[in-house]
Amino acid sequence: MEREYSVNFGQYNTWSDWHLTPAERPIVVPPTEKTHNIDLPGGSGVIDAAQALTGYPVFNMREGSWDFYVENDIEPFMTIYSKVMAALQGKRLRVSLEEDAAYFYEGRCWVDNPKQSNGHTMLTINYSFNPYKHKFADIGKVVKTAVNGSATIFSGSVSNYTGEPICPKLGIELSSGNTMSIEFTTSSRRYTTSLAKGTWVDPIIMLIPGETTSIVAKGYGTVSLQAIGGWL
Structure with a gap:
């Protein structure tokens, strides 16, 4: 039971490394939606300015705590306390629950x-x-497409993700010319930009879950696409 309901903080496991037993089943609390309601004197109801700016919901951080009992008969308390402090304090970590080990929070x-x-x-x-x-399995997942005049490097929807808009990372390698033209098209807008050799993240090129999108590259070389989505 102790290992099944343990928590992984980076390379450390609360049971295997520190022999901490959770007081309750560890659960990461859900995030609350960010809202900014504006009451219009001349209209009915209110406008949520947060979604009006983005077109999709945005969320606050997940904030909570877990209580663990210390197994004092295995190591002295101060030894465990020092180990946990050294592993956690002042660090940005990937944290996963043992019973949901395919996913991590950051x-x-x-x-x-x-x-x-x-x-x-x-x-x-x-x-x-x-x-x-x-998903741990998505880290480092890159799709490379050869472009010889024109090529579609993404087409479809990211509806399999449950909520997170994705701003993909584009890697440009050129075999001819100084730039690669990128055309980003959705049902409501079209955007074109020219990218030189290198790695780029353009905030206008955003994959919204459920929205059909295409990204077409024009030029000569290779375009790599990394689009990591998230789950609530």
């Missing part, structure tokens, strides 16, 4: 003052994570 963690509960010493680990979790 953010900061820190330790509260130890406390006593039912005759046991307890450590509280606080966290502040980005709203979306990501």
